[in-house]
Amino acid sequence: MTPDAAVTPATSPVRVRLPAPLRELAQVAREITVEVPGDVTQRSVLDALERSHPALAGTTRDRASARRRAFIRFYVGEEDLSNASPDEPLPPGVAAGREPFVVIGAMAGG
């Protein structure tokens, strides 16, 4: 076995819950599962989400800057992770598949 063949990237099946407009756009159910390679972070989850559902590219974060859109929030359980670093590991329950990474369209508009 060559060293290269031994490197099989581990992936984690991560549950992602989407708001209604994005579910309709991607034509998926409320919750989907994406395979996330390596560390499970906001960035790696969103990268995996956009890879598997290209229609969602740019809808949760800006295409050019990759910054979270102003009216988008990210939650795990009751924890608001919207302002956490995109490269910070998400709570272990996400990688373990026990709880979903939740994308929310913030309430706005009066």
Add this chain to the structure above:
Amino acid sequence: MSTVRLLVGTRKGGFVLTADAKRQDWDVQGPFFAGWEIYHMIGSPVDPDRIYASQTSGWFGQVLQRSDDGGQTWTAVGNDFTYHGDVGEHLWYDGSKRPWEFTRIWHLEPSLHDAGTVYAGAQDAALFRSTDGAESWEELTGLRQHSTAASWQPGAGGLCLHTIVLSSGQPARIVVAISAAGVLRSDDGGQTWRPANRGLLSGGVLPDPDAEVGHCVHKIAMHPTTPDVLFMQKHWDVMRSDDGGDTWREVSGNLPSDFGFAIAVNSQEPETVYVVPITSDSQHFPPEGKLRVYRSRTGGDEWEPLTRGLPQAHCYVDVLRDAMSVDGMSPCGVYFGTTGGQVYASADGGDNWVAAVRDLPAVLSVEAQTLP
């Protein structure tokens, strides 16, 4: 027998209206993309069943949709509108400098010759082109990097490129309008640009009457048989150019207000022009509460009100810049949508109007297609 299809973009979704050649009874389908702002829907002149839609949201950003079956089904296509090279800065409302930042696509303009080629006008002002049916986009950077661009300042709706006119006479000529930079023209397919604002008066707004840029152009219309003749609804004034935008002269004539947004040219009569006067920039509704389309059959200067079938009392809607269109039939059908959600249709060049539909969300755009 021909049919007419209206592509209607609204604040809360897109709608497709169809009627037979009489253009009296309209079938309404939609909303497509419910809840999203549909800034513009437009079909390819080469393949009318290929329709592009700009779908935007303050929450979820920009999505581009394409239909290849006349609006029955849709596919989300490319939405990567990345500014290329040095992003640069423009002026903000307060005079400070602000980096270019993409917000949305205001207007789509399919090629006159190739169903796969389409142009997109962006906020902040930039022009993008796709040659693969909107799957991918490339910025024509010569516009945003024009020597005057650092002095461009947004209009009330943002620094938006809202008008793209592809010349039917010269394939390499593109005319765009940006609020509030003005008109810029390219004669080499979008590689290089020059301002085309000579004669535009912006008294009270710009101290310099000969300012090269800084004009608040609202919309430009062209008849395909007379590509050098351009009609413009400006913030104030209706203007006309007979030399492809090299020079402009005012043709507001006897209009009750020369403020407005929309302008269109009759498909059968190149000198017949339509505008919808709006009271002023602070009163975005028709003068006297009467919704009147004004028609000039003399290429401007002399205007007549068209009122039959339109509300003539207590009407306080607006008609936005992309919300008027004409079909290709004879007599010409004229259509416009209002911020009150009505889409009005005239099958006789504007003499008589009916409401094709009354209670849509605020209408942002109307495009008419004539189908065989």
